[in-house]
Amino acid sequence: MPPLMIFAAGLGTRMAPLTDTRPKPLIKVAGRSLLDRALEMGRQAGADRIVVNTHYLGGQIADHLAGTDVAISHEPELLDTGGGLRKALPLLGAGPVATLNPDVVWTGPNPLATLAQAWRDDMDALLALVPLAQARARLGGGDFAIDAQGRIARLGDFVYAGAQIIRSDLLADIPDQVFSLNLLWDLLIARGRAFGMVHAGGWCDVGRPEAIAEAEAMLAETHTQAPQTHV
DSSP states (O other): OOOEEEEOOOOOGGGTTTTSSSOGGGOEETTEEHHHHHHHHHHHHTOSOEEEEEOTTHHHHHHHHTTSSOEEEEOSSOOHHHHHHHHHHHHHOSSEEEEEOSSEEEEESOHHHHHHHHOOTTOSEEEEEEEGGGOBTOOSOOOEEEOTTSBEEESSSEEEEEEEEEEGGGGGGOOOSSOOHHHHHHHHHHHTOEEEEEOSSOEEEOOSTTHHHHHHHHHHHHTTSSSOEEO
16 A cells, blocks of 8 residues: 555635634544544555645644644645645655545545555556446536546546545656646546546545535445445
8 A cells, every 4th residue: 555645735615614713624524524534544545654734724633633643744835736745745755655535435445445456557547436426415527437448538427536546756747836636637648547446335525514414324324234444
């Protein structure tokens, strides 16, 4: 399992007013913060190095992580996902890294572990995807299509689920300081080296206050089923 980067620096504007006084990763779903759920997923998958980036109300996240072995990459100015990942590379180390958006609740197999098992040398990026029809609380259309070999292309009926493995050295090819990982994905898609893996479980986007109840309902639906990862 590669080192893990958890993106926790965003402003959380869609989650207002809950984010007026606390960062979105510390909002709770079914009694546990989104950040703690993400950390548990990483540890269950075997990540021996975890980095969390911070910006908005970052002191609260730092206090929450005090006494743990989780490293913090603080961004005085927001760098977006690509810039934020590149800033954190000294803490993550060289080679492929996993990244995780904490504002998602999953059921079923641990997606980080599944990504690690599916990773191959011919891949520059492997993204976890969910079918648009099964993406709970999702607003908008799909992000990607996926072919028979697992390669992804833009515009299709699959949603990026918020977890991936990506070769971090490729970030050096981008001159911008502030940029989204979408920019790197487009380069890798053009090279035929960006792949997708469909998550075999439930998924809910917890980006708005009303999505919390939907995520909790999804967790309750699977509570009595066979043991699974619920994060």
